[in-house]
Amino acid sequence: MDSRISDKLKILADAAKYDVSCSSSGGKRKNDNKGLGNSEGMGICHSYTEDGRCVSLLKILLTNYCIYDCAYCVTRKSNDVQRAAFTVQEVVDLTINFYRRNYIEGLFLSSGIFKNADYTMERLVRIAKKLRQEQKFNGYIHLKTIPGASEELIKEAGLYADRLSVNIELPSEQSLKQLAPEKNYTEILLPMDNIKQQLVQAKEESKLFKSAPVFAPAGQSTQLIVGASAENDHQILQLSSGLYKDYNLKRVYYSGYVPISSDSRLPIITGPPIIRENRIYQADWLMRFYGFSASEIVDEKQPNLDLEIDPKLAWALRNRYMFPVEINTADYELILRVPGIGVKSAKKIVSARRFAQLSFEHLRQMGVVLKRAKYFITCQAKSLHRHDFDSQVIRRKILFGDGAVRSSLLTQQLDLFRQVG
Amino acid sequence: MYLYTYDGTFEGLLTVVFEAYERKAWPVSIARAYLVQPDMFGESITVVTDDQKASRVWSGLQKKLSVEAQQALYYAFLWEQKGYEMLVFDYIKLVFDSPVSIEGNYAAPCVLQLQQVHKQVHREKHRMEAFVRFQKTSDGLYFATIAPDFNVLPIVINHFEKRYADQRWVIYDLHRKYGAYYDLASTLLIDLEETGSKALQAVLLGNVLDEEEDKYKQLWQVYFDHVNIPERKNPKLHQRHMPKRYWKYLSEKQPKIDLKSERLM
16 A cells, blocks of 8 residues: 555656746745645745755646657656556645645646546646645645646636646747647647636735635746757747736746657757756846846847856846946946846845945945956946956956856856767 | 853843943943853953843834844844854944944944844744654654754744644754744743653654654655656755755655565564
8 A cells, every 4th residue: 555655656756847846935825724734925945856956845746647749748648657646635645744744835736638638627626625625724736737628627726726837838839739739829828818817806806805715826837848849048038028928927937858758859968958947047037036128138149048157147248338337326227237246235235335335345245246246346436357358358257267166067068068069 | 341141041131231231331242141251351240131121122122123123133142153142232232322223234244244144043944944854753743853053943933833733743952952842722842851751862763653654754755756857966956955964854864764674574
């Protein structure tokens, strides 16, 4: 009995792990009923995998039986892997017992599609309902919306789940046709739009009635696979920028394609494109927290992100006319655009300069990292270097100068590119 | 040169502030009474904790400080690293002496340090909320031990009360030898060694555990192994997020349980 559950867990955790989202933040569920758990505010990473990713949720598939044959997916019909399925009760027991021991923040439940979309979705909803109603569980629940599931089921899912997500996976219709022939964009975007409408409606209702039912209070997210198809970074960032604007997504996740499949429709790569994925995340952050638009980061002329340097530094080197920025007088928005200065440092600077004229020493004490920033700022009209360097020199100094630490991963992956290219 | 000693409580430290202002005698050091060595230089003043004096200082601070800064002061007290009492004192003195709010004045050394200490203690609190692992005992109690770098137990209780409102639990600090026990109604501070129980270990073993405890611990270990993507292995990042000194408390980092072999025995 025990070893059976353990075997299922092996198979169904293995199959779910390529879904990179593990966020458990943004929930609003309080433990008002003296039940189990809460999911207010910040999420907690209870552990970290050996690849350094946060483990916050019990992330599993209900089953990895699937009627679809998407080339990039381990669970695809034609793949020769062990199949398994949890019962509703098994998922409930695992979630509750893991949660009570403080292993997890909650459940992330997805599934292969068996029989049809509604049949699968109905089971996911039933698990969430059981957790909420029978177990008085107030922890975090993230449900995957099965493409093609009916509006009613999505609506019900939102009553019990904190977050809903529909994965787009492939960044263009063309790739989708090629790699996931049974899926289409309409089928994916329709539920996404549906969830958005429900979210808007629930928000309006809660303004009118305090007791209005909540709908997925942590919003919706999606995932794009990077490196399984030919899209460049410009196309990917344009798409996510649109998703943030048009569908009010909380997050777009990017999953560097792990070569798990020998399907002939896919490119042959030796390892997941970890550096590229990291640069795309940095660009995503620039769009969400730093006031950058997608077209400032990459455009048709330079459609791909520079792998060697971060996108903010790359932007600054292309736009030297904006610099140097005087730390004591510049607007917050401009200080945010200085390479190496993050949101926290920028806020600290703006706060501290009300009391005193700031010097480089002040910045250092505050913990502002000057390695990159020093080429782009002045303090009381003074600069840390005597010459004006051109962009190429700055780039070289930051990459190879004193104190430049390059992760072994970066060197390794870039060398790999050189060998191939 | 005035050396103040006090009883090691937060109220005691606030009383020191009160006395120092009353005497206009500014301390060069403040220390817990039992830790102090007799000093040939300077005058030593022993302060007796006085709740009224302490609360006068605190309400004075409440008028001039945001809730966040008040919290930062208390966190600095829980920090317990060398010189923490003087840090708290210097900050309070700056607050009272300055006509305008000093929050955000990171050019002043004690404001900057208090902010950094606040962050350190907050991070340790957050780590405890993440890394506590309860083991269920045969009488239905959920038990966990911790040994945090700073004295964060008082500030994590609220989190666990809210989260585990329907189960009895104990979190015990092995370093500082005290714990918190939640009995479904309220939380008490407890001292297990005085009650005569044998030496506590980081992990409970054997027959005091619930019969399903090993099963779920093993399932958690299985999950931890299988959620990993070996192609992306990154041990440096792994250790940065989960420093080795915490591993002894983490179920997923303990020797693998093999249920099958146990059944054979």
